[in-house]
Each structure stands twice: as C-alpha cells, then as structure tokens.
Amino acid sequence: MHAIVAVKSLRSAKSRLAGELDSDARADLVLAMLHDTLATVAAVSAIDSVTVVTPDPTVAALAYSVGVTVYADPAPDGARTNGATPRTEETLNAALSAAAADIRAKRGVVDLVVLQADLPAMQPSELTEAVAAARSGGRSVVVDHHGTGTSALFACGESALDPRFGPESALGHANSGARPLNGQWPGLRTDVDTHADLGTVRALGVGPATSASLTRLKATPSNSR
Numbered sequence: 001m002h003a004i005v006a007v008k009s010l011r012s013a014k015s016r017l018a019g020e021l022d023s024d025a026r027a028d029l030v031l032a033m034l035h036d037t038l039a040t041v042a043a044v045s046a047i048d049s050v051t052v053v054t055p056d057p058t059v060a061a062l063a064y065s066v067g068v069t070v071y072a073d074p075a076p077d078g079a080r081t082n083g084a085t086p087r088t089e090e091t092l093n094a095a096l097s098a099a100a101a102d103i104r105a106k107r108g109v110v111d112l113v114v115l116q117a118d119l120p121a122m123q124p125s126e127l128t129e130a131v132a133a134a135r136s137g138g139r140s141v142v143v144d145h146h147g148t149g150t151s152a153l154f155a156c157g158e159s160a161l162d163p164r165f166g167p168e169s170a171l172g173h174a175n176s177g178a179r180p181l182n183g184q185w186p187g188l189r190t191d192v193d194t195h196a197d198l199g200t201v202r203a204l205g206v207g208p209a210t211s212a213s214l215t216r217l218k219a220t221p222s223n224s225r
C-alpha cells in the first residue's frame with residue numbers, strides 16, 4: 001500500500017490555532033506532527049511507500065530527510081482561480097487526485113491511503129489494523145474523533161480515490177460509497193485542528209517530535225495563553 005499525506009503552505013497552516021499560537025509556532029507544530037505521523041507510517045510494514053503532497057519547500061525538505069517521495073502540489077495557494085482565494089477542499093482534493101494519478105501512472109494499480117498529516121498520537125498497531133480492514137476491498141474511510149471529518153481514506157484494487165476532504169467529509173466519503181471502518185483507534189482518529197484537539201492528543205500520548213514542539217511552545221511567552 002502507498003500512503004499519501006498532504007500539507008499546505010506553512011504560512012497558512014493551522015489557521016484555527018491562530019488565536020493561541022503565532023505563525024512560527026504553528027509552523028513548528030505542523031512540521032513536528034508531520035514528523036511523528038511519517039514515523040508511525042514507517043513503522044507499518046503493510047505500507048511500503050509514502051508521498052507527501054505539498055507546495056511548501058520546508059515541508060518538502062522534511063519529507064526528503066526521512067526518505068519519502070515528494071509530489072509538488074501543482075498549484076500552490078491562490079494560484080488556481082485568478083487571484084480569488086480557492087476553497088481548501090478544492091485545492092486539497094485536486095492535489096490529492098493529481099498525486100494519486102501520478103502514483104498509479106508510475107506503479108500501476110496500487111492500493112492507496114490518504115492520511116491526515118496531523119496524527120501525532122497515532123499508533124502503528126492502529127494503522128496496521130485499519131490497513132488490514134481496508135484490504136477487504138474498495139473504498140473505505142476512517143472517520144475522525146468528531147464524527148464529521150476523515151482521518152484516512154483508502155482506495156484498494158481498481159477503486160478510484162475520489163477524495164472529498166473538507167467540511168463534513170465523513171458524510172461526503174460515505175455518501176460516495178466509502179465503507180466506514182470500525183475499530184478502537186483513538187490515535188488514528190484524532191487529527192489536530194483546535195486547542196481542544198491538542199489536549200486530546202496530549203492525553204493519548206504524542207510522538208517525540210510533537211512532544212518537543214509542545215515543550216517549545218510552553219517556553220515561548222507569546223504562546224503561553
């Protein structure tokens with residue numbers, strides 16, 4: 001199976017944390033969570049390759065440093081609609097579809113999983129179980145801990161990826177035929193978007209890079225709210 005992980009430009013990442021963290025702190029946290037997410041993916045033997053999809057050179061450098069492939073997001077923020085701000089879900093889903101097409105053009109029919117980049121409490125055992133469940137066929141989805149979003153979208157065999165990330169993506173994926181996967185996977189289901197999510201992953205236990213980032217944040221007075 002091949003994993004795809006999308007990360008937007010660091011300057012616009014994690015905007016929902018802007019009330020608590022300044023832009024440098026948000027970038028630091030995004031890179032740390034990506035690092036831990038990729039480390040967990042690397043520990044899952046059923047996933048043999050990974051592509052990070054990003055327009056951001058710093059994110060790409062991190063991906064290269066841990067030995068994963070980078071697919072340059074074909075149209076970085078703001079470039080797709082003649083200056084009008086495109087909606088995240090349009091740019092994200094377009095980037096994911098382009099990456100999936102590129103991977104399958106190069107490797108033939110390969111099972112795919114899109115994983116969120118901000119799963120710092122995910123355990124290898126959780127992802128291993130989800131991959132095994134997904135392999136019974138077709139398109140399937142791991143709904144996030146809120147019950148509304150998507151932590152992982154699988155497309156096995158000949159199935160098209162057909163990503164529908166964005167608001168209410170759990171419903172969007174289910175309504176387009178993706179099978180919800182059942183499993184007690186709190187780390188896999190907890191992507192970090194808000195301050196409350198940070199508390200949840202802290203309680204579950206985060207990977208070392210995220211733990212170090214959170215320690216740095218606490219030590220920075222402007223981010224100590």
Ligand SMILES: Nc1nc2c(ncn2[C@@H]2O[C@H](COP(=O)(O)OP(=O)(O)OP(=O)(O)O)[C@@H](O)[C@H]2O)c(=O)[nH]1
Pocket residue numbers: 006007008009012013014015016017053054055073077088089091092095116117118192193
């Ligand atoms: N390559 C790429 N990744 C994207 C794009 N839009 C969103 N992403 C990534 O997709 C995931 C979910 O996106 P969002 O929830 O919109 O962004 P976020 O940075 O997590 O949080 P907010 O800014 O608070 O919405 C994150 O890992 C983003 O970095 C895009 O246009 N291109």
Ligand SMILES: C=C(OP(=O)(O)O)C(=O)O
Pocket residue numbers: 144148149150151164165166167168169170191192193
């Ligand atoms: C885009 C999504 O993620 P987030 O929860 O990070 O907005 C999603 O769940 O479809």
